[in-house]
Amino acid sequence: xxxxxxxxxxxxxxxxxxxxxxxxxxxxxxxxxxxxxxxxxxxxxxxxxxxxxxxxxxxxxxxxxxxxxxxxxxxxxxxxxxxxxxxxxxxxxxxxxxxxxxxxxxxxxxxxxxxxxxxxxxxxxxxxxxxxxxxxxxxxxxxxxxxxxxxxxxxxxxxxxxxxxxxxxxxxxxxxxxxxxxxxxxxxxxxxxxxxxxxxxxxxxxxxxxxxxxxxxxxxxxxxxxxxxxxxxxxxxxxxxxxxxxxxxxxxxxxxxxxxxxxxxxxxxxxxxxxxxxxxxxxxxxxx
Numbered sequence: 001x002x003x004x005x006x007x008x009x010x011x012x013x014x015x016x017x018x019x020x021x022x023x024x025x026x027x028x029x030x031x032x033x034x035x036x037x038x039x040x041x042x043x044x045x046x047x048x049x050x051x052x053x054x055x056x057x058x059x060x061x062x063x064x065x066x067x068x069x070x071x072x073x074x075x076x077x078x079x080x081x082x083x084x085x086x087x088x089x090x091x092x093x094x095x096x097x098x099x100x101x102x103x104x105x106x107x108x109x110x111x112x113x114x115x116x117x118x119x120x121x122x123x124x125x126x127x128x129x130x131x132x133x134x135x136x137x138x139x140x141x142x143x144x145x146x147x148x149x150x151x152x153x154x155x156x157x158x159x160x161x162x163x164x165x166x167x168x169x170x171x172x173x174x175x176x177x178x179x180x181x182x183x184x185x186x187x188x189x190x191x192x193x194x195x196x197x198x199x200x201x202x203x204x205x206x207x208x209x210x211x212x213x214x215x216x217x218x219x220x221x222x223x224x225x226x227x228x229x230x231x232x233x234x235x236x237x238x239x240x241x242x243x244x245x246x247x248x249x250x251x252x253x254x255x256x257x258x259x260x261x262x263x264x265x266x267x268x269x270x271x272x273x274x275x276x277x278x279x280x281x282x283x284x285x286x287x288x
Contacts, residue, residue: 003073004109006066010102013062020054023063043070043089050096061100068093068110075117079128083121090114130176138176142168142183149190158194165190173215182220185211189223193230201235208239219243221250225267228274237281244274 005011014027026042046067049055055063071090075083091114094107104111131137136144145168153161169187171177177184188211195203211218219227224247228240246255248271253260263271 003069003075004113006069007106010062010065010106013059014066018056018059019063020049022049022054027066043067046070047093057100061097061102061106064093064096064100065102065107065110068097068107068114072110072114072117079124081125083117083124087114087117087121139180139183142171142177142180146183146186149187153190153194158198162191162194165194169211170214181215182222185215185218185220185223188218189227189230192227196231196234196236204231204234204236204239208236217256221247221255221261224250225270229270232270232273232277237278240274241278244271244278247271 006014017024019027022045026045046063050060050064050067068090071086071093075086078086090110094111094114097107098104127137134141145164149161149164149168151161152158152164165187167187168184169191171180171184171187173181173184188207191207192204192211195207224243228243228247231240231243247263247267249255250259250261251263255261
């Protein structure tokens with residue numbers, strides 16, 4: 001989100017020759033640099049001039065609006081608490097701007113922007129508290145668990161590794177883990193790979209059904225072709241058919257909500273192998 005610009009009619013008022021010396025350097029001859037009053041000392045200078053009554057009455061609203069914008073400019077460089085403090089200060093400047101003649105048409109865009117930022121700040125603070133309590137972000141916790149699962153599985157402790165992969169796979173996709181479905185789906189993919197190569201086609205179908213029951217659009221699009229590749233030649237052409245069809249639908253803009261995800265050369269190659277296996281399975285069934 002980019003910080004909204006000052007309305008042209010407001011910026012036009014902020015010319016150096018009309019401002020007190022303490023503020024003149026902050027603005028260009030035509031007010032063009034008003035949108036760049038983002039440094040804290042510049043905002044402090046504006047606040048001091050407003051408090052001391054050094055700003056002409058007809059300019060107080062415009063100057064206060066520029067200060068509000070300065071509080072919000074490049075706000076993403078700060079942590080949650082500082083973001084929230086700057087938003088609160090921006091609201092005070094916006095109130096001052098409206099008190100001195102600017103209407104909501106002039107202040108509304110910045111006020112709406114500040115309100116949206118408040119939600120972001122609240123989420124940032126909440127995440128900071130989460131990290132303090134849990135030692136990592138939700139995504140970081142999933143990645144740590146996946147890494148341990150890979151290490152255990154690769155070292156021969158398959159049961160322990162699979163148990164961790166299942167923990168990841170069965171993670172609730174909402175609440176604190178919202179937006180981490182790609183990591184969760186890795187857990188299901190690993191369970192499917194193991195079942196395909198060390199158990200049986202019926203076990204693959206059982207795990208596939210579990211995954212789809214919990215999330216009907218499993219797998220995450222980027223994992224579709226790697227999953228297909230891992231299941232090739234393992235006796236589950238029916239599962240391959242669903243995976244291939246849905247990945248092709250996504251490639252042609254027929255995915256959920258009209259989403260499109262183009263195929264790269266590697267994915268195209270994998271899908272060609274899948275289609276060949278599906279056709280061979282169909283021919284075998286017809287011959288019976």
